[in-house]
Every structure is written in C-alpha cells, then in structure tokens.
Amino acid sequence: MDPIQFLGENLAPTSPTPMGLEIVGAEGCWLTTKDGNRYLDLVAGLAVNNVGHRHPKVIAAIKEQCDRFLHVIPYGEFVQAPQVEFAEHLTAALPDGLDSVYFVNSGTEAIEAAVKLAKRVTGRTKLIGCRKSYHGSTHGSLSLTDNEVKKYRSRPLLPEVHHIAFNDPSELLRIDANTAAVVVEPIQGDAGVRIPDPAWLRALRERCDATDALLVFDEVQTGFGRTGTFMAFEHSGVVPDILVLGKALGGGLPMGAFVASRDRMAMLASDPVLGHITTFGGHPLPCVAGMAALDILFEEDLASNAERMGQAFKALLVHPAIKEVRGKGLMLAVDLGDADLVQRVVKGCLERGVLGFWFLSCPTAFRISPPLTISQEEVETACGVIKEVLDGMS
Ligand code: PLP
16 A cells, blocks of 8 residues: 555655554553544554553653653763662562663663674674674664565674574584674574573573673563563573663653663763763653663563463464464464465454464564563453454464
C-alpha cells in the first residue's frame, strides 16, 4: 500500500508497506484506532510498553514533572533529581560492578557509547559481535549488527569488526588480546528469539576475562522483566562489564543507557573531558517515567507474570501449522517455517483485532512481545484468534 496514503507527503516513510493504523488511544494491552476498532497489542511498541500502555503511575509521574521543569541543560552539568534518583534505583537492582549509569536517547546510541567506553578502557580497537545480531541503525551499531541487507548501502562501516557464531564455543578463540569489546544479546531478538546455552555464555565470560576484553550485553530488548527475570543475564548468572539498556527503560518515553563500574565510567570525564555527550540524554521526563515503570515492575512482579503468561502462550499455541514457539517469558517467536504464511497470518490477525509483528532477520516467524501485564484471558483471546486465522489458511 502507498505510504503517502497513510503518512501524508511530509513524513518520511520507512517502508513501502506501513501497517497504517491510526491510533487515538492506548491502555493496558489495548490500542484504539480512529475508526473505533480495538486491537490486542502483542507487540508493545517492540518490547517497550512492559508495564502496559498509560499505566496511571507513569502518567502521574510525567504530569508532575511537567509542572516542575523540562529540559534545562545537557546531561551531566546540573543536578537533576530525576536522573540521580533513577540511577540510584536502577543500580540498586543490578549486581555490584554495574553501579554507574550514563543516560542517552536510544538503544543504538547506548551501543555506540558503550563501544567508545570499551575502547577507552582497554586501549584496543577490535570489536566482536555475533552472527544474526541486531544492535541498532547508526554506523557503529550497524557495524556490529550482522544483517547484510541492512548494512550494504551504508558502507564503509567501522573497521576491525568481526562476527562469531552465536552459541558456538569453537569460535570463542577469536576473542584475543586485541579485542576491546565483545557485544552480545544474551537472548538474540531480531534473529527470531535465539536462546544460548548458559554454558556458552559462561565460556564467553571466561574468554573475555582471559584476554581482558570487555563483555558488553545488549539488553535493549531483553531487559526489564521481558524474559521472566529483571535482566536476561540472570538466566545464566553471567554478569557483563557493560550493560546496554533501552526500549522499556524509559517507561514508554525515548531513552537508552549504558551501565558499568564507577571507575570505568569515570574515564569518560577526562582526556578528553566530555568523552560522550548528548544534549537530551537523561531528560527529566523519561527519567521519571522510567523510575515509575521500574517501581511498577517490582511492585506488580511483572517478570513473574511474563514467565507465567509466556508458558500460557506456549501451552495454547499448539497447531499443525506452528513448527515451534521459541522464547523465554514474553519474548516469543512463533515459527511457521514459511515466510509467506507469516505475512498472511500477521495480516489475518490484524483484521481480527490482534496485533503481531515480524522480525528483521527471521522471516519464517512472527513475534509475540506484549505488555508484561497481559492477563490469562487476554492470552486466551490472542491464541484463539491466531489459531482461527491459521485454520482459515490450511
Ligand atoms: N539492540 C537491540 C537488541 C535491539 O533490539 C534494538 C532495537 O530493536 C536496538 C539495540 C536499537 O535500539 P533503538 O531502536 O532504540 O536504537
């Protein structure tokens, strides 16, 4: 469909086939469109709205902050209580060694800055990513991403970037004394939800320790309860040197962050000073929204609900056309083994009021990543529609 029909002539399109829903309201797991239809949201803005759309506590925090102040000066100059308090709350929920937070604007910016920090700390330049990874759309993140279709028009990208196989111990020896950072999603998202063996992650940690390379976990998609634990690295017990966050971090407002030890992070403040700078990083609105969302995540124990509802999806999504339902918590891929069928099923579900979405690097599956507040009844509704659509196609 023609994007101009939906977006007008002045808004740049990103694809020739936008979904074209015009949203006028959102609450919990539901979206309302201009034509009065309601959609059960199995996407959550791509793993952003973990506490549900417009949670009252998030909205209240945003409104209160609007009555105090908005942007005042770029990150790091003034004392802004929302930043200080959010950093305290966030690091209190993380292991020792992840105690200093730098707020930025997006997941991809957080990856860029994390890589700069790793180069600074190690004095090295070689970077390692994993095959089938996705880390964002700016040049550095795209260099680490392993999706040639997304990369080839943007070359040259960063030099000295190598990709090793995900979840394959035989390639770990490519991490060596020249390696600044190894950047890994602890569960790969856009590859179609790929869960590594915890033993591989432990071996990765050991190899990084042996070579003094920094281990960077990209938890932009997996963080904040999505996989049934606060952070996905808890499934293996492997703690990274630098943790990269985004998506759900800002409680529905745009925000990224990277977290490391205080001594390492302090290096960004000298030689040169302002080693990473960003005008809007740590803006007070995403800070208060993110802090409210963090509190809600723990108060309502949403990680446990993610685990339970993920199991419910797996139990209910049994159908001859479904080859596999992969994932942990509410980070799920429904694999149909057929890219064309996936397109038709996502469209068919949309026509029946259930919003699913595709993966960048796994055309044979569609994603289920709803708000973590989803109820058993909503899971049953969603699975009923998905199976009805599949029945109509076989
Ligand atoms: N890292 C991962 C694992 C992601 O899934 C994404 C986005 O989908 C990013 C990084 C980039 O985040 P952003 O789109 O906020 O730049």
